[in-house]
Amino acid sequence: MTVSNQGVRGSTDDGLPADHAFVCDDCGRRWYYDRRSCPDCGRSSADASAVRLETGAVVATTTVETTPPDVRAPNHLALIRFDGVRLIAQAADGDLSPGDSVRFDGSHRLREGRDRTDPRLVAVEDP
Amino acid sequence: MDPSATGSTGVRVAGVGMTPFESDSGRSLTDLAAAAAERALADAAVDPADVDALHFGNALAEALDESAGLANALAAALGLDGASADRIENTSATGASAFHRGVEGIEGGAAGGAESDRTDVALVVGAEKMSAGDTSDVTEAISRLVHRREYAQGITLPSFGGLAAGAYLGRHDAPREALAAVAAKNHGNAVDNPVAQFRKPIDVADALDSPVVAAPLRLYDCCPMSDGAAAVVLTRGGDRGDDESVADAADPDSETFRAPRVAGIASATGTHAVAERPDPLAIDSVRTAGDRVFDRAGIRPDDVDVACIHDAFTVLELIELEELGFYETGTAWEATLDGDTALDGDLPVNPGGGLKARGHPLGATGLSQIVELVWQLRGDLPETRRVDGAETGFAINVAGFGNNSVCTVLRA
Numbered sequence: 001m002t003v004s005n006q007g008v009r010g011s012t013d014d015g016l017p018a019d020h021a022f023v024c025d026d027c028g029r030r031w032y033y034d035r036r037s038c039p040d041c042g043r044s045s046a047d048a049s050a051v052r053l054e055t056g057a058v059v060a061t062t063t064v065e066t067t068p069p070d071v072r073a074p075n076h077l078a079l080i081r082f083d084g085v086r087l088i089a090q091a092a093d094g095d096l097s098p099g100d101s102v103r104f105d106g107s108h109r110l111r112e113g114r115d116r117t118d119p120r121l122v123a124v125e126d127p
Numbered sequence: 128m129d130p131s132a133t134g135s136t137g138v139r140v141a142g143v144g145m146t147p148f149e150s151d152s153g154r155s156l157t158d159l160a161a162a163a164a165e166r167a168l169a170d171a172a173v174d175p176a177d178v179d180a181l182h183f184g185n186a187l188a189e190a191l192d193e194s195a196g197l198a199n200a201l202a203a204a205l206g207l208d209g210a211s212a213d214r215i216e217n218t219s220a221t222g223a224s225a226f227h228r229g230v231e232g233i234e235g236g237a238a239g240g241a242e243s244d245r246t247d248v249a250l251v252v253g254a255e256k257m258s259a260g261d262t263s264d265v266t267e268a269i270s271r272l273v274h275r276r277e278y279a280q281g282i283t284l285p286s287f288g289g290l291a292a293g294a295y296l297g298r299h300d301a302p303r304e305a306l307a308a309v310a311a312k313n314h315g316n317a318v319d320n321p322v323a324q325f326r327k328p329i330d331v332a333d334a335l336d337s338p339v340v341a342a343p344l345r346l347y348d349c350c351p352m353s354d355g356a357a358a359v360v361l362t363r364g365g366d367r368g369d370d371e372s373v374a375d376a377a378d379p380d381s382e383t384f385r386a387p388r389v390a391g392i393a394s395a396t397g398t399h400a401v402a403e404r405p406d407p408l409a410i411d412s413v414r415t416a417g418d419r420v421f422d423r424a425g426i427r428p429d430d431v432d433v434a435c436i437h438d439a440f441t442v443l444e445l446i447e448l449e450e451l452g453f454y455e456t457g458t459a460w461e462a463t464l465d466g467d468t469a470l471d472g473d474l475p476v477n478p479g480g481g482l483k484a485r486g487h488p489l490g491a492t493g494l495s496q497i498v499e500l501v502w503q504l505r506g507d508l509p510e511t512r513r514v515d516g517a518e519t520g521f522a523i524n525v526a527g528f529g530n531n532s533v534c535t536v537l538r539a
Contacts, residue, residue: 033274033400062289064341069263071281079290086402
């Protein structure tokens with residue numbers, strides 16, 4: 001889909017879904033954490049597209065016991081390397097280990113009191 | 128090494144002072160800041176009327192619904208009428224950034240302009256009153272430092288610490304005891320430091336038994352929330368022989384001369400989103416700021432006699448020591464277990480207790496590192512916590528989880 005970044009930076013509730021990254025229409029560079037221009041070619045991100053992330057590899061994991069009031073406890077997190085991007089996201093459970101293959105799945109409220117829902121990371125049994 | 132072989136900014140630290148760091152001071156932010164400032168002014172033998180510039184570092188006042196206009200309020204409280212004044216904010220590195228602005232203000236004034244316009248004496252103060260909010264307020268305020276897509280996942284700074292700690296132990300096949308040893312060392316160093324928040328010694332077993340915060344990090348791997356303030360007085364004064372210093376204490380010809388000089392200071396930003404780093408154990412801001420400051424000071428890591436490292440989490444002490452070149456990648460944990468970074472080791476690290484045990488009032492922390500180095504370089508400290516013969520001190524203060532780093536080298 002084509003992304004209008006208007007609103008992406010407007011609030012924490014109306015950005016891309018957690019399983020989408022930005023992709024530059026000019027050079028194809030991907031990035032996950034929204035920014036004003038492509039880090040490679042400098043084209044404005046205002047007319048970047050979005051791409052759904054498929055399968056990634058776990059780099060590191062943690063389970064956070066002390067979380068903000070509107071965040072689940074414990075909060076299982078994983079640092080993942082996808083094609084062209086790296087990100088940290090919530091995992092469905094605490095069973096992931098470095099090297100595991102994962103994908104996004106499901107629909108969850110990642111912080112209480114927010115309208116939107118997003119997928120969490122789950123293991124891919126047969127990558 | 129020969130001092131004449133090193134670089135210098137032409138700025139000296141003529142006096143230092145700080146309040147105790149504690150969980151709840153019961154004092155206002157301005158009171159804390161003023162107390163530290165008055166101690167620094169007295170230490171430098173500088174009259175408030177001689178202060179040309181005030182730089183006030185504070186990170187969380189607005190987030191915790193404290194007062195605004197902080198620098199002006201502090202200037203009035205101290206009687207600095209007519210001095211220039213500004214507020215510096217750089218999250219956890221606020222104190223060092225304020226120090227950086229103070230050094231630059233004096234250096235910039237040396238480049239030209241009328242004598243009446245230049246800054247000869249700068250007062251740099253950092254203060255934080257984290258007890259102004261309850262734990263959830265402060266956690267929320269600090270979690271806002273992360274990228275907004277990280278925030279949406281409920282990520283906090285300890286989350287990054289847990290991810291990095293797991294990656295460090297796994298990649299380097301290091302035992303969990305290596306992290307606990309950092310905590311035990313820094314808590315031990317704070318026992319004889321009267322301004323430290325925690326003065327109770329702990330051992331490795333205590334650290335390993337404490338509650339999990341962000342696996343594998345436990346409570347004793349994490350710095351506390353703190354109230355406190357630290358301050359320094361900076362004066363113009365180049366190498367020994369320069370007679371432009373204002374304070375007696377900074378007069379190179381004075382018998383009481385004991386003002387360390389700022390041999391170098393540098394800062395650098397890194398990625399805002401931590402996951403964007405190619406390697407979770409690489410912190411570019413630390414490496415870049417370190418390279419710059421060693422270059423500007425004309426020294427190498429081997430020349431450093433004592434270091435204050437930003438140990439907001441125990442694993443950060445290890446990663447930063449490696450990124451800065453004090454140890455090869457993947458070896459700082461062994462050096463720690465071997466006692467190299469202990470007070471009597473080859474490279475004493477965090478002799479005042481570090482963020483871990485001295486405390487971490489965000490706006491004051493970077494300046495408390497400078498205060499500690501000055502005390503060490505002047506030999507002011509009791510034998511139980513003094514690094515004997517220290518001539519070169521190093522400090523790194525880090526914002527967020529490496530969003531921005533500020534490095535300083537002081538020379539006796």
